[in-house]
Amino acid sequence: MRFSKVIMEALTINGGNMTVRKFEPVMVHPESEIPNGFYFLSSLDQAIPFTVKTIYRYEKGSDIVGDVLRQALSKVLVHYYPFTGSMAMSPEGGFIVELTKKGVPFVEAEADCSMNMLGDIRVPDPDVTNKLIYSDPKAKTIFETPLLTAQVTKFKCGGFTLGVGMYHSLVDGVSGMNFVNSWAQIARGKPVTTVPFHDRTRLKSRVPPQIKYPYDDFVQIADASDTESLYQRDPLVHKLFVFDADRIAATKKLVLSEGKVKCCSSFAAVTALVWLAWSEALSMKPHQLTKLRIMADFRSKFETETLPEHYFGNAVVTTASLCSAGELHKRPISFAVEQIQKALELLDEEYVRSRIDFVGVYKPQLSSVGTLVISSWTRLAYGMSDFGWGGPSQFGCGDLGRELCVYFPEGDGKKGIAVVLALPLSAMNAFEELVQV
Structure with missing residues (x-):
């Protein structure tokens, strides 16, 4: 399939030049009728209004x-119809999806090089992300931003890339x-074996709210180490x-061997190493408060009202640990592991329900200062994304917030x-030297 408009985009990458020819986007619509009206978003959904690439x-x-891929997209959108809508404001002043059925932009492209x-x-590269x-380009607000985009780019070697942009308010890693x-x-x-469960009111705030935890995720940290000036002065670098x-x-x-904890998972061991090296690499002063936030899926944590395995939406919250950089570094590594374990042990149904109420009542703001966010993608089933070849x-992330650290296999x-x-x-x-010891 070819289109009238072609955009040429060139960049220099890894010592070579790459030009991508992008054809005009086509709006893909569900092949059969889908619901009208509005689609509820929980407070967890509303807290993350941005595109994940x-x-x-x-x-x-x-x-x-x-x-x-284009024809299959038309079929799968019958099941995942919220992607064809637009973000809107509810009468209560929160975000909601209006089922406008405007469709999903789908782009075909060709690169003049090998993959x-x-x-x-x-490893994210903003220039590559923008090409793939x-x-x-016309979307200036979240209300104009597509909730899903797809681009297939074919390379000279015979391979191709699929670049996907999904609005985080609609999906977490599992549902995406x-x-x-x-x-x-x-x-x-093949027939679809994972039919999405769309009733997000399962995660609606309780009336009246029942808040039982302080939620360290939202503690505002003072920049006692002046790391903000470092972020402004030095270019941001991504590495694996x-x-x-x-x-x-x-590890x-x-x-x-330190006798402080009885068990240690691979996740906790690596997270402890990263947290220690990260805070030291940023030259944090001993009295600098540092916050570790861990993103955790809670689908398996619900007991009183089971959350369906195929729940379509955000069934992820962060659980956090707070301590000073000095405390983190003067104690043995088992201290960091213990803090990680305590944070993860908080995660149960009541912790999640209370957090949903907390966010609904206070609408707290998150801050990057002194904060490291861990998101593990090691268990995402991306190996099953076989379109026939x-x-x-x-599988990689197209962009990465400055506080976000992602784990891959x-x-x-x-x-x-x-x-x-x-x-x-x-x-x-400095981080590279520290972790390679």
Whole structure:
């Protein structure tokens, strides 16, 4: 399929030049009737009104890959119809989705190089993201921003990338991956096995609210170490670091030998190492308060009213740990692990329900100062995103907030964890030295 308008976009990457020819977007609509009206968003959904960008890399493709994905998208949108709507304001003053049925912009593109030029797509590169993931240039507000965009880019080597932009208010990692994998099933001629559950009122605020926790996530931290000036002075750099199975095993052994904790997961071990190195790399003063926020899926934590496994929406909250940088560094690593474990132990149904009420009542603001956010993507089923030419060889985030640290599988069947984060250049150099000891 070809279109009248073509946009040429060029960039220099990994020592070479790449030009991407983008054809005019086509609005894809569900192939059959979908609901009208408005679509409720919980307070958890409303708290994250921005687009999450991801890139899937496929080593093999064909001339018809664009047609196959576009036609399958029309079919899967019947199940995932909120993506075809627009953000709006509810009478109560919150966000809601208006089911406008305006469709989803779908772009086909061609690159004049091999995919090898991309390097490791787990590491965000803003220039690459802008070439491989479509954003509506006319959208100036969240009410004009598409809730879903898709771009298929074919490369000279015969492979292709799929760049997806999904509005976070509609999906978390699990529900977003369920959508992509359902899309892939249809592209392969298979029936959808994961039908989304759309009743988000399951996570509605209680009346009256019942707030039982203080929620350290929202504590405002003073910049006692003047890290803000560092972020303004140095360019932000993204890098990937691999903590292999041997490094993780050695860290666990050290943690347990200190006698403070009885067990230590790979997640806790790596997070402790990252938290320590991150705070030291930013030259935090001993009295600087530092906050670790961990994003956690709570689908399995509900007992009184089960949250369906295929719940479509945000079933993720953060749980946090607060301590001073001095306390973090003067104590053994088992102290950091203990703080991580205590934060994770808070997560149960009442903690989530209370947090939903807390957010609904206070509408608190989050801050980046002194804050590290951990989001693990190691269990996302991206390997099932096979559109007919095999699963993706890589899956990466197209952008990364300065406080966000994302975990990926090491790859190639190995049992390590690949950590991707962003830091000012000088801090990144220090972080690299610290974690490679």
